Amino acid sequence: MTVLDPAHTMTPQTYMQQLSRWRALEIAFWLATLLPFWLFPTYLSLASQIAITALFALSLDLILGYAGIVSLGHAAFFGLGAYSAGIFTKFVWGEPFSGLLVAALVAGVVGYASSFIISRFRHLTLIMITLGLGLLLHEAANSASWLTGGSDGLQGVSIQPVFGVFKFDLYGYTAYGYALGILFLCFLFTRHLINSPFGLALRGIRENFTRMPAIGADSRAHIRKVYTISAIIAGIAGGILAQTTETVALEVLSFERSADVLVMLVLGGAGRLYGGLIGAAVFLIARDQFSGINPQYWYFWIGVLLVVVVMLLPNGILGGLSKLTARWRRT
Amino acid sequence: MRSMLYASAAALALACVSTAQAQDTVKIGVILPYSGQFADGAKQMDAGIKLYMKLNGDTVAGKKIEIIRKDVAGPQPPVAKRLAQELVVRDNVDILAGFLLTPNAMAAADISAEAKKFMVIMNAATSIITTKSNYSVRTSFTLPQVSATLGSWAVKNGVKKAYTMVSDYGPGHDAETSFQGAIKASGGEVVGSVRMAVANPDFSAYVQRAKDLNPESIFVFIPGGSQPAAIGKAFAERGVDVSKTKIMGTGELTDDSALANMGDNALGVITAWTYDHNHKSALNEKFVAEYRKDNNGENPNFFVAGGYDGMHLIYEALKKTAGKTDGEALVNAAKGMKWESPRGPMMIDPETRDVVQTIYIRKVEKVGGKLVNVEFDKVENVKDPVKAAMKNN
Numbered sequence: 001m002t003v004l005d006p007a008h009t010m011t012p013q014t015y016m017q018q019l020s021r022w023r024a025l026e027i028a029f030w031l032a033t034l035l036p037f038w039l040f041p042t043y044l045s046l047a048s049q050i051a052i053t054a055l056f057a058l059s060l061d062l063i064l065g066y067a068g069i070v071s072l073g074h075a076a077f078f079g080l081g082a083y084s085a086g087i088f089t090k091f092v093w094g095e096p097f098s099g100l101l102v103a104a105l106v107a108g109v110v111g112y113a114s115s116f117i118i119s120r121f122r123h124l125t126l127i128m129i130t131l132g133l134g135l136l137l138h139e140a141a142n143s144a145s146w147l148t149g150g151s152d153g154l155q156g157v158s159i160q161p162v163f164g165v166f167k168f169d170l171y172g173y174t175a176y177g178y179a180l181g182i183l184f185l186c187f188l189f190t191r192h193l194i195n196s197p198f199g200l201a202l203r204g205i206r207e208n209f210t211r212m213p214a215i216g217a218d219s220r221a222h223i224r225k226v227y228t229i230s231a232i233i234a235g236i237a238g239g240i241l242a243q244t245t246e247t248v249a250l251e252v253l254s255f256e257r258s259a260d261v262l263v264m265l266v267l268g269g270a271g272r273l274y275g276g277l278i279g280a281a282v283f284l285i286a287r288d289q290f291s292g293i294n295p296q297y298w299y300f301w302i303g304v305l306l307v308v309v310v311m312l313l314p315n316g317i318l319g320g321l322s323k324l325t326a327r328w329r330r331t
Numbered sequence: 332m333r334s335m336l337y338a339s340a341a342a343l344a345l346a347c348v349s350t351a352q353a354q355d356t357v358k359i360g361v362i363l364p365y366s367g368q369f370a371d372g373a374k375q376m377d378a379g380i381k382l383y384m385k386l387n388g389d390t391v392a393g394k395k396i397e398i399i400r401k402d403v404a405g406p407q408p409p410v411a412k413r414l415a416q417e418l419v420v421r422d423n424v425d426i427l428a429g430f431l432l433t434p435n436a437m438a439a440a441d442i443s444a445e446a447k448k449f450m451v452i453m454n455a456a457t458s459i460i461t462t463k464s465n466y467s468v469r470t471s472f473t474l475p476q477v478s479a480t481l482g483s484w485a486v487k488n489g490v491k492k493a494y495t496m497v498s499d500y501g502p503g504h505d506a507e508t509s510f511q512g513a514i515k516a517s518g519g520e521v522v523g524s525v526r527m528a529v530a531n532p533d534f535s536a537y538v539q540r541a542k543d544l545n546p547e548s549i550f551v552f553i554p555g556g557s558q559p560a561a562i563g564k565a566f567a568e569r570g571v572d573v574s575k576t577k578i579m580g581t582g583e584l585t586d587d588s589a590l591a592n593m594g595d596n597a598l599g600v601i602t603a604w605t606y607d608h609n610h611k612s613a614l615n616e617k618f619v620a621e622y623r624k625d626n627n628g629e630n631p632n633f634f635v636a637g638g639y640d641g642m643h644l645i646y647e648a649l650k651k652t653a654g655k656t657d658g659e660a661l662v663n664a665a666k667g668m669k670w671e672s673p674r675g676p677m678m679i680d681p682e683t684r685d686v687v688q689t690i691y692i693r694k695v696e697k698v699g700g701k702l703v704n705v706e707f708d709k710v711e712n713v714k715d716p717v718k719a720a721m722k723n724n
Contacts, residue, residue: 042420042421043417043421045417046413049409049410049413145500149501150500150504151501151502152437152457153406153408153433153437155437155459170416170420171416172416241409245408245409247409247412247437247438247441249407249408251408256405291402292401295363295365295400295402296366296374298366298402
């Protein structure tokens with residue numbers, strides 16, 4: 001989809017334009033996200049958790065899928081956002097959007113500060129550094145129990161209605177609408193970013209880190225930028241989770257959350273805008289269904305699903321689909 | 332459009348309510364960490380629930396009891412909250428139950444409060460949980476209930492000075508605060524304290540530091556699993572003499588699996604706890620025998636007792652309301668309820684909706700070649716001290 005086809009010569013301008021054109025399938029996808037309101041009103045709280053996780057996966061896709069920065073500690077920013085929004089809501093006030101701004105700000109500042117280390121390393125070293133950063137924050141949140149509630153979780157987070165009108169209800173209408181709306185806005189921004197010259201430079205860095213400076217693009221500066229943006233989006237995702245569930249627990253910073261989101265991205269297809277979104281939906285729906293059938297041994301079936309997808313579709317579900325459609329077009 | 336959404340939701344909810352009533356069943360949604368790190372505890376609690384239903388039938392007050400099990404996979408409050416939400420709006424349960432871990436119980440309590448559903452906490456042991464929903468009741472214990480009782484018991488029985496060693500996480504901090512508070516309030520003295528890393532395989536440095544102070548007694552709180560054996564080994568290696576330095580702790584320190592791993596290092600350790608399968612009563616002997624029959628000869632522990640007593644509470648409350656399942660009726664029926672449990676006499680405090688029970692003081696001894704927690708003293712009618720203190724302020 002996003003690979004230059006040498007057979008068709010076109011000017012860079014028309015290529016960029018073609019990248020950012022909206023396809024019918026995309027519009028259908030976003031319309032479909034509204035279906036749960038009518039078709040599955042009792043699944044709305046699951047739907048809102050999917051939207052939040054999808055946003056988190058989108059943030060990881062930005063750095064992993066496009067810039068090739070491997071992270072095993074991305075939950076650090078998710079958790080930072082969750083705790084910032086939760087603590088802000090508890091001690092300052094409960095207006096949701098200002099809470100998200102605080103979450104974005106805190107995650108962004110920490111993301112920017114750590115990006116100076118991140119941009120210096122690649123591959124295995126990066127995995128260790130991001131893992132360490134994640135564990136560090138987890139431990140910090142555990143010891144600062146006077147602020148975070150430690151292992152009991154942050155209590156007393158009480159959120160005000162969205163726009164002062166829509167109260168967070170038992171069915172989750174507001175929670176899903178809120179999470180979906182913000183996911184869509186962040187998606188529009190990410191889409192714009194990816195289909196810009198900056199996005200092209202990121203893909204260049206992913207393919208060859210050392211050659212990019214030779215054509216005048218400073219790899220490290222680009223990585224610092226995209227890493228900060230990714231941290232901000234992850235922080236917003238965490239903030240929404242804190243607000244819609246009115247609690248924050250240490251689990252938001254856990255290694256499992258970092259690992260799960262990586263799995264979702266790989267499942268859906270890394271380096272594709274919709275990869276994280278599809279991956280999060282498939283993973284969470286499968287988990288919900290399998291654990292509903294058997295609360296004790298459902299992890300087995302998740303394992304089977306992962307092995308099958310990775311073996312048969314090395315580029316994730318979307319990678320497999322686009323290969324399929326390409327073959328279908330040729331015949 | 333919004334009004335249309337609400338209308339359709341309301342219609343759906345109504346439809347669910349009427350079908351549930353027509354079937355004359357009482358649905359209980361059980362939320363437990365069936366998978367992951369805490370799966371053992373969940374399995375045991377579930378076995379307690381099953382045992383109660385096996386012994387007492389699955390019909391109460393003319394209604395059939397149906398259990399819907401949901402896995403929360405660990406301390407994940409967002410998931411616990413969603414599951415509680417779905418149990419209420421989709422499965423239309425009448426009662427929420429289970430809850431091994433505090434953060435999950437706290438998150439689900441929001442739903443109990445909002446949907447006015449009766450909620451039975453069968454393990455999670457942080458004091459404040461029951462204050463979050465007026466429809467919640469606890470049948471397990473609170474950590475301060477156990478450790479504060481041990482503290483004041485120790486001072487009354489001649490231990491004036493204590494050193495405390497706790498794991499550095501929420502429950503550890505709670506145990507430390509309430510034990511030290513009780514020691515000081517009873518006229519004793521805390522000579523030192525240390526907080527240890529939670530996932531700690533080696534305690535020798537901490538034990539050495541404690542030994543250097545040569546304290547009269549050491550209080551220990553650590554999570555179960557492999558840690559009791561590790562700390563027992565450290566005490567033995569560093570030559571802490573149990574006849575001179577009393578080692579005290581909560582029940583996790585010397586539960587069945589811990590004793591098996593600690594071996595003779597455990598001899599003489601004093602613990603305070605709510606339930607042990609060696610408790611002498613006719614009811615408990617029957618309970619243990621029945622449990623062993625269904626669970627490969629394993630002994631029931633406090634998780635099993637929590638689940639079993641939780642089901643008893645639900646059954647008795649339903650009998651009192653003649654099968655009525657609204658949260659208000661059930662919680663009122665539960666308030667002040669008294670019963671005889673395998674662990675002894677129990678009561679639900681009508682003011683705090685928390686459990687009031689006997690705390691047993693036990694010492695590890697060898698009985699017939701086996702290490703056993705032998706009950707040698709008890710403190711009756713113990714209330715949760717944290718909520719008692721809140722009321723006095």
